[in-house]
Amino acid sequence: MTKYTILTILLTIIISCGNKKTNTIKEEIPDETSVELTDAQLKNSEIATGKIEQRNISSLLKVNGKIEVPPQNMVSVSVPMGGYLKSTKLLAGMHINKGEIIATLEDQQYIQLQQDYLTAKAHFSSIEKEYFRQKDLNQSKASSDKVFEAAQTEYISQKVLLKSLEEKLKLININPNNLNETNISRSINIPSPIDGFVSSVNQNIGKYVTPTDVLFELVNPEDIHLHLTVFEKDLFKLSIGQKIFAYNNTHPSKKYICEIILIGKDVSPERTVQVQCHFEKYDKSLIPGMYMNAEIEVSTNNAYVIPNEGIVRFEGKQYVFIQTSKNKFEIQAVTTQNTELGFTQITFEDSTEMRNKIYVLKGAYTLLMKMKNQEEEE
Template sequence: MKTKILIYISLALVCSGMLTACGRKEETTQPAMVPKDEYRVTLTDAQLRNAPVETRQLAAQPVAAVLKLNGKIDVPPQNIISVSTPLGGYLKSTRLLPGMKVTKGAVIAIVENPQFVQLQQAYLEAKSKLHFASLDYDRQKLLNQSQASSDKIMQQAQSEMNSQQILMNAVAQQLQLVNISPASVTPDNIRRSIPVYSSINGYVSKVNVNIGKYVNPSDILFELVNPDDIHLNLKVYEKDLEFLRPGLRLVAYTNTNPDKKYEGVVHLISRNVDAGGLAEVHCHFEKYDRDLIPGIYMNAEVQTETTLTHVLPEESVVEFEGKTYVFIEEKTKTYRLTPVTVGTMEKGFIQVLNDQDFSGKNIVTKNAYTLLMKLKNTEETTE
């Protein structure tokens, strides 16, 4: 019995030893799993020859900070002309349409009114009475000199002459208000219609009347705009006023055509802040463009004072999954994709805001996108 027990124990020990040996063999043959670094890429010598990689460290360079604003095209009040007629009347003719060019002194409408006839009649009557009063005064003056007429009669004649002179001059001024020259008014040349002239060189922005319509003296027939002093009226928040001053350069563009840039300069800065915390900035364009008409909404980028900041060439920065990165050289032929926070772009360089993360490090400045493609291809192959 003891012999059988010893045999069973021996067999158990042998089996146990075999199982342990097999376990150790499996452990030694299984390869160790090394986690892959998804942000590191290594190039071969052949790859470097086909796409040479250049590196550099951050460099300090003066960069102008950009303040982004928006506003509308506007013209100063003195360049917007509202056309009306002092006595009103019926619009007899006009050929104006919005957008049409006008020149100073050109006839833009004809207005008809019976009051024009009455004014010319009053002028001719006053002129005639003035002539008679002048003759009577000259006669009374001669009689007074020969003691044939009293001083009182001569003074009355002089007063009548002066009254008629005042009346004629007053009516003459009214005629000039309606563009009738008093010198042209004669008994044979009485007109019932008068011309309306353009007082500026510009274009028509509004037409508020039609032929046959009666207009009152307070009605505006047309609105004319002189574009010589067209400007950009920007809105700026109170907190940003300290960064602005007259003379700063800007670039403006519309939402419909953002690629077309209009250069300008800050001219005036309002010191009045409205209830919404906004102030107005008056800017002038360097060159007038006929496409810029009052009311157009525009965006503007104002270059504020330059500051010394760390920059990299724009080609150093790559975009990946909606974020910006640069490649840092870890060792020869090995580079790491590293997040970067960028700011202003100017003249081919881009501002690095988290510059402290790259102190003393070599950053790839050439073929950065080649490294990104290699990194992405490696990930896809691994998957």
């Protein structure tokens, strides 16, 4: 065997080995867009397949806002006559009933006011008797007009004084009709003006409070409103009485039905308008100040939809799975639009071809996890 023959054989062997190695590497490249299940895996996966369908689905306007309470349901509690805060049991979040005593104050001026009233009342009794006596005498010409007019002036002045003192007592929740010389008190009680909850407690025991100080903030949340911010360009889509569906980020699947009751007439510098909505049903879990999202149905159109369980989100995109054979599924990116009653509208680049394929309608997440595990194993 010549030297050239040996070299030729060696080159042939090397090239042959190189081709085999290349083929082996090529076969190991995974198909990252598909996943294949065994018969047993498919049976246990509860995957459901079928064609996508056409349905009437609503076009939604998505906005956000927060829960607010109308002014008549928010109360700042203060006292018309200053005093020392003697007692209160209130804590933020506590429920209170209308008329319930929420604080007690004491001060010597409360005593003085009661004293002034009872003194004026006693004085008025004698002045009243003298007035009617002079009136009778004047009518019978037994006394002069001047004497009667003096008695009348004093009577009216004392009556005005007594009435003003009565109203002052009512301001500090003392009933003048029940007040006498035996029950003068140095303290007054502050009743709750509404049914509701304590929003804040601003004063402490022993502190002197003036009429300008706010002791407590109370709120009645049963008439809460949803205050939405809508862009000017979307206003034409809204109308009074229109239904909306509100939800928060904590429980997005729980929808609260609301109705638009007011649409603002002023456009802000940000080109937005405020829209007021009323909740159809009060829910205690809804708290003033809570941020909410809202969906407003503005139109309805016929579109291709797929059950929500047939869509997965991965790396910021939406995907569905197409069944290419009995056990093999291929992932396909889609564009999702409106969602309603468990179905989501989807669109493709080539809708004519894609709508005739068989899709995974349930269990898409299972396939996504299998595909990711498959990539890690490889």
